[in-house]
Amino acid sequence: MTDQDKLLDGNRTAAAIRADVAAEVATLRGAGITPRLDVVLAGDDPASRVYVGSKAKACGELGIESHTHELPAAVTQRELEVLVDQLNADREVDGILVQLPLPAGRDSHAVLDRIDPAKDVDGFHPHNVGLLQQGRPGLVPCTPAGVMELLRREGIEVAGRRVVVVGRSDIVGKPMAMMLLHAHATVTICHSRTRDLAAVARQAEILVAAAGRLALIGADHVAEGAVVVDVGVHRVEDRATVERLFPGNAKKLGTFESRGAVLAGDVDFTAVAPRASRITPVPGGVGPLTIAMLMANTVRAARRRRGV
Numbered sequence: 001m002t003d004q005d006k007l008l009d010g011n012r013t014a015a016a017i018r019a020d021v022a023a024e025v026a027t028l029r030g031a032g033i034t035p036r037l038d039v040v041l042a043g044d045d046p047a048s049r050v051y052v053g054s055k056a057k058a059c060g061e062l063g064i065e066s067h068t069h070e071l072p073a074a075v076t077q078r079e080l081e082v083l084v085d086q087l088n089a090d091r092e093v094d095g096i097l098v099q100l101p102l103p104a105g106r107d108s109h110a111v112l113d114r115i116d117p118a119k120d121v122d123g124f125h126p127h128n129v130g131l132l133q134q135g136r137p138g139l140v141p142c143t144p145a146g147v148m149e150l151l152r153r154e155g156i157e158v159a160g161r162r163v164v165v166v167g168r169s170d171i172v173g174k175p176m177a178m179m180l181l182h183a184h185a186t187v188t189i190c191h192s193r194t195r196d197l198a199a200v201a202r203q204a205e206i207l208v209a210a211a212g213r214l215a216l217i218g219a220d221h222v223a224e225g226a227v228v229v230d231v232g233v234h235r236v237e238d239r240a241t242v243e244r245l246f247p248g249n250a251k252k253l254g255t256f257e258s259r260g261a262v263l264a265g266d267v268d269f270t271a272v273a274p275r276a277s278r279i280t281p282v283p284g285g286v287g288p289l290t291i292a293m294l295m296a297n298t299v300r301a302a303r304r305r306r307g308v
């Protein structure tokens, strides 16, 4: 197998998911229903602005109506909660997404907990977290749902296999582990207190890295033939690190020259790829799946709310 054949191509899977969603939206629109996503963007975090722009663009491409509610960094907790209440009450709104992080000092749990669970397309509301825990249908977090979809569509068997998830956040690690468990994997969750991470990770037939630490996972963390999924995203802005992570990789260096940075993951791709049977690249791996699953969740919410 060449390195190219090993790649778990997130762009390809995201395009397939989007095509399915677009077809569903077309059917719904034919029946007079236009799914609608409302995004709350508070403050002026540049990365958040880019993410929200990508979400709105994806909605437009798939026929989903989208509205972005921009609020100043000085927005009060009360104002945020009033807006969520209004969106909850608006019968035309199918999905509500509050872009994180909120401006400093705002209580994001209080805001997220206020979202109607039926419109909670991020799947962060405790009601939906509980449904996921129990394996009951609900709205589930987009990034781990995207990883499950990638594994499924690439024909990677999960049932009965040993899976290690590195990271235990509420957004990625924990829901990822729960979804894998429901898919009948034997799951180990690692975190910053895990002793001898490499030894635990080497047990994995499927290794999911979601630690938010650049190149944490090296060759000694990966068993020969493992499937490696890299959720981490890091902007690398220093040349020496780019040269260390991607030695002799003219393409990466070219990107660095033209853009002043390259993206890299939690996995040291150069070191790990030769050992892995399949591996996601960064960029072009898990990243594109998150927005695709957000679109899928919005349509799901629309169907469930409207009983179609």
Ligand code: NAP
Binding pocket: 143, 166, 167, 168, 169, 170, 171, 172, 173, 190, 191, 192, 193, 194, 197, 210, 211, 212, 213, 216, 231, 232, 233, 234, 286, 287, 288, 290
């Ligand atoms: P997070 O909230 O910072 O959580 C990181 C987790 O990794 C924590 O549970 C932490 O353990 C664990 N960890 C940190 N250092 C570790 C180490 N040395 N060994 C073992 N575990 C370690 O991050 P997150 O929100 O889950 O995101 C993780 C990564 O995914 C980030 O790079 C983020 O940018 C990326 N991400 C990508 C997408 C996408 O669409 N592609 C979406 C979401 C997130 P403790 O709990 O003990 O602190």
